[in-house]
Amino acid sequence: MESLKDKACIVGVGESAFTRGSGKTELQLMLEASANALNDAGLRPHDIDGIVGPPLGASAEHFAANLGIENLRYSAYVQMGGASPVVALQSAAMAVALGVAKHVLVPCGWNGYSVMRVSSGGGGGRDSAPPGPLGGTIGDYYMPYGAIAPVQWYAWIATRHMKLYGTRFETMGAIAVNSRTNAQLNPHALMRGRPLTIDDYFKARWISYPFRLYDCCLETDAAGAVIVTSSERARDLKRTPVYISGVAEGHPYPADDIPARPDPFVIGLTFAAPKAFQMAGITHGDIDFAEIYDCFTYVVMLQIEALGFCKRGEVTDFVTPERIALGGELPLNTHGGLHSEAHVWGINHIVEAVRQLRRECGERQVKDAEVGLVTGWGDFGDGGLAILRR
Amino acid sequence: MALETRSEYKLPLPPMRGPAADFYKFCKAHELRFQRCAECGTWRHIPRDVCAKCGSFKFEWARSSGKGKVFSWTVTAQPFLPQFAPMVPYAPVIIEMDEGVRMLSWLTDVKPEDLQLGMRVAVVFDDVTPEVTLPKFKRAVSQ
Numbered sequence: 001m002e003s004l005k006d007k008a009c010i011v012g013v014g015e016s017a018f019t020r021g022s023g024k025t026e027l028q029l030m031l032e033a034s035a036n037a038l039n040d041a042g043l044r045p046h047d048i049d050g051i052v053g054p055p056l057g058a059s060a061e062h063f064a065a066n067l068g069i070e071n072l073r074y075s076a077y078v079q080m081g082g083a084s085p086v087v088a089l090q091s092a093a094m095a096v097a098l099g100v101a102k103h104v105l106v107p108c109g110w111n112g113y114s115v116m117r118v119s120s121g122g123g124g125g126r127d128s129a130p131p132g133p134l135g136g137t138i139g140d141y142y143m144p145y146g147a148i149a150p151v152q153w154y155a156w157i158a159t160r161h162m163k164l165y166g167t168r169f170e171t172m173g174a175i176a177v178n179s180r181t182n183a184q185l186n187p188h189a190l191m192r193g194r195p196l197t198i199d200d201y202f203k204a205r206w207i208s209y210p211f212r213l214y215d216c217c218l219e220t221d222a223a224g225a226v227i228v229t230s231s232e233r234a235r236d237l238k239r240t241p242v243y244i245s246g247v248a249e250g251h252p253y254p255a256d257d258i259p260a261r262p263d264p265f266v267i268g269l270t271f272a273a274p275k276a277f278q279m280a281g282i283t284h285g286d287i288d289f290a291e292i293y294d295c296f297t298y299v300v301m302l303q304i305e306a307l308g309f310c311k312r313g314e315v316t317d318f319v320t321p322e323r324i325a326l327g328g329e330l331p332l333n334t335h336g337g338l339h340s341e342a343h344v345w346g347i348n349h350i351v352e353a354v355r356q357l358r359r360e361c362g363e364r365q366v367k368d369a370e371v372g373l374v375t376g377w378g379d380f381g382d383g384g385l386a387i388l389r390r
Numbered sequence: 391m392a393l394e395t396r397s398e399y400k401l402p403l404p405p406m407r408g409p410a411a412d413f414y415k416f417c418k419a420h421e422l423r424f425q426r427c428a429e430c431g432t433w434r435h436i437p438r439d440v441c442a443k444c445g446s447f448k449f450e451w452a453r454s455s456g457k458g459k460v461f462s463w464t465v466t467a468q469p470f471l472p473q474f475a476p477m478v479p480y481a482p483v484i485i486e487m488d489e490g491v492r493m494l495s496w497l498t499d500v501k502p503e504d505l506q507l508g509m510r511v512a513v514v515f516d517d518v519t520p521e522v523t524l525p526k527f528k529r530a531v532s533q
Contacts, residue, residue, distance in 0.1 A: 118470075119468065119470065120470065120471075121470045121471045136408075136410075137436060139402075139404065139405055140404050140405065140407075140408075140410035140413075140436070141404070141410070141436055141493070141494055142482070142494055143402040143404075144401065144402055144403060144404050144524055145482045145494050145495060145496055145524075146401065146402075146466060146470075146474050146477065146480055146482055147464075147466075147482040147494060148402075148470040148471060148474075149470045151464075152464045152466055152470075152482060155464030156462040156463065156464055156482075156484055157462070159462045159463055159464060160461065160462040160507070163462075163507045164507070205467065205468075206465070206467035206468075206479070207466075207467060207468045208464045208465065208466040208467065208468065209464055209465035209466075209467070209479075209502070210464075211464075254442075256436075257436050258484075259461070259484040259492040259493060259494055260434075260435065260436065260491070260492055264462070
């Protein structure tokens with residue numbers, strides 16, 4: 001069977017400013033990021049002929065109209081919450097590998113601070129369920145019992161893991177501190193200049209047990225964009241091509257209700273990870289760094305188990321501050337992640353992985369980075385995995 | 391609890407649409423019922439149109455024993471909507487029913503810090519408004 005391995009490359013990446021109060025629309029933020037990605041790639045706006053649109057905020061046609069794309073040959077959407085950007089790479093890679101489109105733009109962004117603020121119910125006193133694939137479950141069965149926010153839903157998985165396997169708060173804290181430490185080396189990070197200690201982690205207020213404040217990601221007005229083309233075309237462009245060596249998506253079962261899952265630790269990534277590793281033809285030891293979707297600290301740990309870096313129940317021993325630090329065996333969220341750089345639905349994880357592989361990361365550069373992985377997580381545990389190499 | 395004390399009930403209510411409306415209608419009659427496949431007998435919740443096991447479209451609303459055990463929980467300290475401010479901390483708890491299905495609810499008589507995996511519970515019905523009854527759970531005395 002034909003494989004997508006190394007058939008497509010990421011050739012441009014960009015972001016908007018990361019702020020708490022953009023004063024712009026989601027589309028404006030994403031166009032700003034797209035313009036930066038185009039500039040990075042050395043492409044002109046109308047070179048784009050495919051768009052994998054964002055899960056919210058604007059349509060592919062909005063982008064085409066603004067960018068002067070008179071002949072949009074491919075448009076698609078991935079509705080997987082925070083897994084959407086990584087899984088969009090799969091769709092984009094298929095499109096360019098088959099010649100359906102030549103240059104595919106993948107934008108994503110939102111006003112996660114000034115408009116859709118999750119910590120206040122997602123948008124100014126809303127007392128009905130959100131739109132989207134999960135709205136029915138949330139409105140009908142969760143909201144009457146006050147389960148409104150992602151931090152609560154994923155806490156159910158975390159609580160059970162802690163009680164069954166002795167998973168420790170110290171591990172969760174180590175992930176929060178690691179992200180913040182890396183952010184000190186990232187000029188784009190919102191939390192640069194605001195270091196965090198493990199004591200700070202334990203002293204912070206509870207949000208929803210077992211999650212304290214620093215278990216939770218930021219809320220940000222921010223956008224990112226990446227451009228995907230075929231590997232043949234990529235070699236003609238100005239940047240070091242970053243190859244999509246393995247990519248896959250997966251969904252937990254059932255995807256739309258967490259309590260009903262026979263095994264709550266089987267997540268989308270459980271299915272995606274072996275497929276992407278097999279496609280790339282590499283093993284875990286080949287991975288030089290990992291950008292893992294970090295809406296909440298434990299969700300990173302759940303994904304580390306699903307990725308197969310350790311067995312179920314062992315993540316609390318696997319994740320040590322030394323192992324996940326820059327210079328460690330598995331540098332984790334080298335930009336600071338959603339915790340300390342910005343919440344950009346994980347497209348910033350892709351942007352960071354590309355920059356690491358192009359060796360543009362300055363003080364936080366992973367030495368001799370050749371292969372990295374990026375995960376996405378969203379909508380109750382949908383997952384995506386991209387294995388990238390230079 | 392007497393209805394008049396609930397005239398100011400401010401928490402979100404289920405929108406009473408589709409199959410969820412059927413589920414809550416039984417609750418109003420103080421019956422906990424879940425869908426069960428009329429062909430292969432598999433219980434399911436949340437409600438679905440088709441049996442995921444055998445593909446049958448036929449189902450019944452079968453009466454639950456009302457008994458189950460604590461599967462997991464969170465203890466929410468931050469009010470994500472203003473009307474939850476007087477409630478915090480509260481614990482949305484996943485209950486695994488003896489029939490095998492799981493549902494989200496609250497325990498009425500267990501403090502969040504006393505929750506344990508596997509704690510036996512039994513359903514109680516809380517008539518939160520004249521129209522809506524929510525199934526909740528209390529600690530079961532015996533197995």
